[in-house]
Amino acid sequence: MFPLAFDQGWFGGIAIKVFRRLTWGDRILILLLMLISLGSFFFLPARGKNGRVIIQAEQGIIGLYSLDSPRRVISVSGPLGSSRVEIGGGRVRMLSSPCPNQVCTKAGWIEQQGQMICCVPNQVLIRIVGDESKENESSLHLDGVTR
Amino acid sequence: MAAIGRAFEVMQEIENQASKRIPSSLTSRINQAAGRGSIPVSADFFEMIKKSLEYSRLTEGAFDITIGAVTELYHFEDGQGTLPDPSAIRQKLPLVGYQQIQLDEERRTVGLGRPGAMIDLGGIAKGFAVNKAVESLKESGIKAGIVNAGGDIRLFGYKPGHKLWRIGIQHPRKPDQVIASLEITDQSIVTSGDYERFFIRGGVRYHHILDPKTGYPARGCQSVTIVSETATDAMSAGIFVLGPEKGMALIERLPQIEGLIIDREGKAFVSSGLRSRLVWRDSH
Amino acid sequence: MNSDLEAMTSTNSLNRSHSLNRSQRREKINRTVLLSLLSSLAVILFIVESAIPNPLPYLRLGLANIVIMAVIALYGLRDGLWVSFLRSMVGSLLIGTFLGPSFWLSISGGLVSTMAMGLMYRLFSPFFSLVGISVVGAYVHSLTQMVLVFVFLIKRKEIFCLLPVILMSCLISGFINGLAATFLVEHLRKVRPINLL
Numbered sequence: 010m011f012p013l014a015f016d017q018g019w020f021g022g023i024a025i026k027v028f029r030r031l032t033w034g035d036r037i038l039i040l041l042l043m044l045i046s047l048g049s050f051f052f053l054p055a056r057g058k059n060g061r062v063i064i065q066a067e068q069g070i071i072g073l074y075s076l077d078s079p080r081r082v083i084s085v086s087g088p089l090g091s092s093r094v095e096i097g098g099g100r101v102r103m104l105s106s107p108c109p110n111q112v113c114t115k116a117g118w119i120e121q122q123g124q125m126i127c128c129v130p131n132q133v134l135i136r137i138v139g140d141e142s143k144e145n146e147s148s149l150h151l152d153g154v155t156r
Numbered sequence: 157m158a159a160i161g162r163a164f165e166v167m168q169e170i171e172n173q174a175s176k177r178i179p180s181s182l183t184s185r186i187n188q189a190a191g192r193g194s195i196p197v198s199a200d201f202f203e204m205i206k207k208s209l210e211y212s213r214l215t216e217g218a219f220d221i222t223i224g225a226v227t228e229l230y231h232f233e234d235g236q237g238t239l240p241d242p243s244a245i246r247q248k249l250p251l252v253g254y255q256q257i258q259l260d261e262e263r264r265t266v267g268l269g270r271p272g273a274m275i276d277l278g279g280i281a282k283g284f285a286v287n288k289a290v291e292s293l294k295e296s297g298i299k300a301g302i303v304n305a306g307g308d309i310r311l312f313g314y315k316p317g318h319k320l321w322r323i324g325i326q327h328p329r330k331p332d333q334v335i336a337s338l339e340i341t342d343q344s345i346v347t348s349g350d351y352e353r354f355f356i357r358g359g360v361r362y363h364h365i366l367d368p369k370t371g372y373p374a375r376g377c378q379s380v381t382i383v384s385e386t387a388t389d390a391m392s393a394g395i396f397v398l399g400p401e402k403g404m405a406l407i408e409r410l411p412q413i414e415g416l417i418i419d420r421e422g423k424a425f426v427s428s429g430l431r432s433r434l435v436w437r438d439s440h
Numbered sequence: 441m442n443s444d445l446e447a448m449t450s451t452n453s454l455n456r457s458h459s460l461n462r463s464q465r466r467e468k469i470n471r472t473v474l475l476s477l478l479s480s481l482a483v484i485l486f487i488v489e490s491a492i493p494n495p496l497p498y499l500r501l502g503l504a505n506i507v508i509m510a511v512i513a514l515y516g517l518r519d520g521l522w523v524s525f526l527r528s529m530v531g532s533l534l535i536g537t538f539l540g541p542s543f544w545l546s547i548s549g550g551l552v553s554t555m556a557m558g559l560m561y562r563l564f565s566p567f568f569s570l571v572g573i574s575v576v577g578a579y580v581h582s583l584t585q586m587v588l589v590f591v592f593l594i595k596r597k598e599i600f601c602l603l604p605v606i607l608m609s610c611l612i613s614g615f616i617n618g619l620a621a622t623f624l625v626e627h628l629r630k631v632r633p634i635n636l637l
Contacts, residue, residue: 027619034564035572039611042575046607065594072436073337083436109536110490123601127594129541134594152315154334155347155381156307156326 060122060137061149062101064094067132073149076101076120076137087131094135106131159296163289167305170288173201174281176224176274177233182266183277187224191271194258202264204277204284205257211280211390212254215406219394220368222268224276225251232364237355239362245371248272252368278364282308283346283387310344310387324437326351328378328418335424336416336434344387348396349379365396376400377419383430384413400425474628475511475519479526482507486531499609502578502617504531508554509570509577509621514628517558524554541593545585553581570625574618578610 031039064072066085074083080097082104090107100120103113106128113128125136173182185195197205211219225248229240256269268275282305289303290310300313302321311321320341324334328349338345350373354363367374376399382392391413395403400419407415407427414430426434460468485503504527512520528547532538537546557577560568568576586606590599 030569030619030622031571032567032569034567035569035575038568038572039575039615042579042607042611046604046611049604049607068432070435073438074436075438078438109540110542125599125601127589127599129545129589129593132593134599150322151324151334151337152302152311152321153304153309154307154324154326155309155345156349156352 060139062094062096063134063136063138065134065136074101085133087128087133089131092128092131092133094133101135101137102126103128103133103135106133159293159298162296163292163303166288166292167285170200170204170281170285173198174204174277174284176276183275186266186268187274190268190273194260194263194265194267196263196265199264200284200288202259202266204280205259205266205275207284208277208280208390209254209257209259211388211394214410215391215394215398217254217368218397219279219390220252220254221275221277221280222252222254222256222273223366223368223371224274225272226366226368226371227276227278227364228274230362230364230366232353232355237357237362239355239357249371252371279348279393280390282306283344283389286310286344286387308344308346308387308389311341314341325381325416326379327437329422334437335418336436338383338430338433338435340383340433343383343385345381345383346387346389346392347379347381348389348392350377350396351379365393367397374399375420377403377417378422379418381416382407382413383415388413471515475515475523478507478511479523479530482523482527483530483534486527487534490531490535499606499613501613502581504550505553505574505577505581505614506617506620506624508550509557509574509617510624510628512554512558512561512573513570513621513625517555517562520554520558521551524550545588548588549581549585552584553577556580569618570621571615571618574621575611575614578614578617579607582606582610 028036060076062072062074062076063070064074064083064085066087071085072083074096076096077099078096080095083094083096085092085094087107092106092108092113093104095102095104100118102118103116103126106113108128108130110130113126113131113133116126119126119135119137122137122139125134127134172178175181176183176187178184182195182197182201186197189195205221208219208221212221226240226245229238229244229248231238251270251273253270256273257275258267258269259265260267286303286305286308287310289305290301290312293301293303294312298313300315302309302311307326309323311323315321320339322337322339323345324337325345326347326349327333327335328351331351348365350361350363350365352364354361354373356362361373363373365374366372374397377396380392380396380403382388382395384391392415395406395415395417398406400417400423403417404415404425404427407413407417414427414433416427416430416434417425419425482504485507489501489503508520508524508527511523525547528543528550529538532540532543532546537543554577557573557580560573560576561570586599586603
């Protein structure tokens with residue numbers, strides 16, 4: 010029933026005990042959910058580097074930046090105050106935020122396409138999208154340039 | 157297509173009348189007659205001169221078409237430019253002043269008071285032509301469109317799918333990049349920048365937006381972008397000359413215009429009504 | 441202590457509920473006391489969890505779920521919903537997120553997942569153990585919150601990029617919580633702590 014490593018040692022003992030406690034319903038359910046969870050990885054947009062950073066606030070997109078630009082800090086105002094986003098060297102993070110839980114600043118740096126940091130209290134969303142992604146293209150498309 | 161052809165004709169006609177390079181243009185004839193008399197002009201041309209006087213008053217002389225006498229000394233149009241002798245500028249400066257423009261509504265004539273004075277409509281003709289082209293398109297029953305005359309843009313109606321137009325604003329120091337973009341319709345967006353026509357002598361940039369008070373290029377800004385109902389390149393040029401502080405104060409005072417000023421250090425100032433509409437780009 | 445309580449309730453209830461006999465009354469008191477204890481335990485777990493520095497934000501263990509599941513197993517869905525409600529109310533009041541976005545997320549996620557777990561327990565109890573129910577509860581909790589964030593806060597489908605990570609973590613945390621709840625319920629059924637009072 011178990012792979013070799015699972016029926017030996019203290020961990021194997023616990024694993025078997027736990028497994029015996031599960032009903033057949035549990036086992037089928039967990040297997041199914043595991044397949045769905047793993048499968049959902051494949052439905053993600055392709056990840057890669059050299060993405061663009063999209064910063065959104067309450068009123069919509071407020072900035073589009075290339076990931077590998079020299080370091081800079083961008084201030085974004087939200088309902089609680091000003092959040093600061095740091096971009097540079099191929100990655101981006103929430104440098105500071107006026108939100109109480111600081112989930113966004115604790116998220117640290119992100120650098121992969123598809124990754125995002127979202128600060129729910131201050132309504133700031135930082136996303137990395139691919140250069141070729143449809144959304145990036147449509148947000149980069151310009152009908153004209155004033156000069 | 158006929159409507160578009162007509163719009164182009166309208167713009168071409170304004171260009172022909174306003175250009176100082178065409179010897180037979182209204183501008184050239186007014187300049188030749190300066191101090192001696194007035195020239196009868198077309199209705200559109202008369203309206204353009206009237207508008208330019210309006211902007212001169214609004215900007216307290218920061219925008220002034222009679223700067224032409226000084227502009228000529230720089231030879232921006234030859235692609236190389238000439239740094240004029242300070243004494244030459246001093247000599248021409250008294251010829252500058254919009255108060256000398258004589259308009260006669262009845263006979264529809266335009267004249268200059270001082271002999272040797274010259275008008276240069278480079279700062280207003282493009283925007284004016286854009287507005288006339290949009291009027292012409294709308295008269296032809298066109299519901300939506302974009303008219304772009306070398307960066308002076310006016311938009312009306314919606315794109316397919318009821319979408320707004322997205323317009324980029326040129327980065328003043330990175331030629332192939334935009335500093336920000338915004339979504340817009342039924343408005344115009346024009347920019348005056350020190351990067352359009354310029355030359356560099358001794359490490360100093362000499363560009364075509366001259367301060368009518370000094371005769372030298374205005375130094376306060378790198379670029380000024382104005383968003384308003386009709387294309388007002390005269391306004392962006394005037395505010396460029398006024399500089400970031402006075403310029404922004406004027407933008408905030410006038411309810412119908414919004415603007416973005418990039419100062420000489422590259423710092424961006426955005427008017428209150430535009431702040432939430434701009435999407436900053438990379439190069440910001 | 442035991443006799444005190446009994447004396448108090450017997451005098452009190454003489455004129456109220458003649459239909460309840462002595463052991464039923466005692467059972468009712470037991471229930472009330474145990475429910476309040478469990479509620480405060482849920483609140484404490486809720487607070488402790490929010491204080492743990494989290495290496496991966498958006499992912500939470502959902503320790504308070506252990507308690508809610510135990511309540512569902514011991515006393516049913518109605519009490520489970522109450523404890524879940526109290527957990528969010530009192531917990532967020534104490535942390536200071538009351539009536540903020542995270543409060544609404546917590547209370548709605550809590551109530552919907554409790555509902556799902558309660559119904560599942562009622563309908564399929566012998567077929568699924570608390571582990572299976574806990575895993576489903578964790579999924580429902582996260583998905584509810586995600587949909588709410590999508591509809592009310594972020595309004596961009598890109599937040600669903602987080603889905604795989606969240607689903608996997610739900611499976612793990614749901615599994616662990618389910619085991620914990622199993623042991624808790626077994627223990628409470630065996631020991632019947634209130635009877636010791």
